[in-house]
Amino acid sequence: MDITSQVNTAWMLTATVAVTLMLPGLALYYGGLSRTKNILNTMMIVFGGFAVTAVLWVLVGYGLTLGDSVGGAGLIGDPAGLLGIQSLLGAETPEGAVPAILIAVFQLIFAGLTVGIIGGAVEGRMKFSAWLVFSGLWALLVYFPVAHWVFAFDAADGSTQGGWIANGMHAIDFAGGTAVHMNAGVAALVLALFLGRRRGFPHVGRPGSLPIAIVGGGLLLVGWYGFNGGSSGGINDSAGVAVTNTLVAACAGLLGWLVVERIVRKAATSLGAVSGMLGGLVGITPAANSVSPMGALVIGALAGVVAFFALGLKERLGYDDALDAVAIHLLPGIFGxxxxxxxxxxxxxxxxxxxxxxxxxxxxxxxxxxxxxxFAYTFIVTALIAWLLKITMGLRVDDGTETAGLDTSLHAETAYHLDDVRS
Structure with missing residues (x-):
């Protein structure tokens, strides 16, 4: 391996570690926003969905996403020869490039996190077994094809053809505004519609632990450097610009949300701060290498404002997106x-x-x-998956389980021993 490859590989290893921090970050963020009786279940949804997707990625997902496009149509990759990513072991690394198996694990994390984001919509009312099955079907039928459209580029030597959005249309989506955030946000909306509203919606109780949610948001910020910076594929101008724009947009999103929140609600909340920060991060994700830092300021601030006003849609339109995956990921993703x-x-x-x-x-x-x-593809296919599961194994827990909380009912555990605290 030449020195340039070694340097680029070192950066991608660092980015992979950073982006992996987003897994506990997302679990803590969603867990902290959940009601006390559902905190562990919500965190299990994030980890469980990630695990299912990771296994499928190794088996067929890498080939379906980054394999040679079937028939050159740009719709889905061919997993032939890539089953189990076995062929990537010992594969020759071109000069200046990164080992293919490292790119595979980096993209694996993208896939698993996208599924985890969807879980924010289902807090407190979805069967864990149904969630695991949904995760697998959604990864196979939605994420892998869409990621192929957006992330699979034609090989320079013409040996491999990629997706139609990346190569036919030449749309810009640096790190997943469509394939990750909008994709997950649409799926979250569909699941919320099929599950129905929680008992007592919109007055369903307070978040279990805002400090935990804020710590989770902080880990997501750190991981986002790997998410966007690592999408450069190595140490280059794109990496530096993407990391800079990521931080700039996060700060602008935080301030954008707080300014509007102070005007509308007469308060600047900690939850609003972390929500605005995440909205800014989502907004800059597709644009991280295509705008200047000034452009990142604009996108981040406006994405935070978009997320703030999107938050009120669920009450006005009547869908119960429990932890605001639609507000934080779908609409800022579209905006960015x-x-x-x-x-x-x-x-x-x-x-x-x-x-x-x-x-x-x-x-x-x-x-x-x-x-x-x-949007159209994800909405239709996700609806079909949700409908199929609803009429077969069922999506929603019974009323008694929902009232008692999913932690004790489904996992035989509690996050906090409140009786000990009272004593």
Missing amino acids: TLAIGFLADPSSPAGARGILFGGSWGLLGTQFVATVSV
């Missing part, structure tokens, strides 16, 4: 993907030119078509 059409800076590593930099409306149109396509 479309904002590229306006704010793409030709001096950035992506080299694209947005409307505000003298570009045409073509880039915005491309981003719009990519967004609508992923």
Whole structure:
């Protein structure tokens, strides 16, 4: 392995460790927002969904996502020869490149986290067994195909053809505005609709532990450096710009939410701060290498505002997205993907030119078509999966289990021994 490959591999190993921190970060964030009686179940949903997806990724997911496109159509990868990613062991690494098996595990984490994000919609009312089955079916039928569309690029030598969004349309989605955040947000919305509202909605109780949620949000911020920075594939201009824009957008999103919250609700809350930060991070994810730091400030701040106002939709429209996966991931993800059409800076590593930099409306149109396509496909297929599970094994726990809490009913554990505290 040449020195450039060694350096790039070292960076990708670091990014992989960082992005893995997002798994406990997401579990803590969602767990802290859950009611006390469901904290462990919510964390189990994140870890369980990740585990199912990881196993499927090794078996067939890598090939379906990053394999040679079947028939050159750009719709799904061919897993032939890649089953169990066995063929990646000992594969020759081209000069300056990163070992394929390291890219495989990096992308595995993306897949598992995307499934975990969906779990924010189901707090306190979904069967754990149904969730695990849903995770597997959704990864196979939704995430792997969509990730192929967005993340699979044609090989320079023409040996491998990738997805239609990345190569046919040349849409910009650096680290997953469509494939990860919007994809998960749409699925969360569909599951919330099929599960129905929690008992007592919208007054269902307070978060179990805001400090835990805030710590989880902090871990997500750290992991996001790996999420966006690692999507560069090595040490290059994209990595530096992406990491810079990630932090800038996170801070702007936090402030954007708090300013609006102070105006509307007359208070600046800690939960609002971490929610705005995450909204900013989601917004910058697709645009991390295509805008300037000033553009990242704009996207981050506005994504935080979008997330704030999206939060009220569930009460106005009547769907119960328990932990706000729709507000934090779906709508800021859409916003960040479309904002590229306006704010793409030709001096950035992506080299694209947005409307505000003298570009045409073509880039915005491309981003719009990519967004609508992923939204429609994910909504329809997720609905079919949810419907199938609902009429077979059932999606929702019974009323008694929901009232008692899923921690004791499904896992025979409690997060806190409250009787000891009272004594």
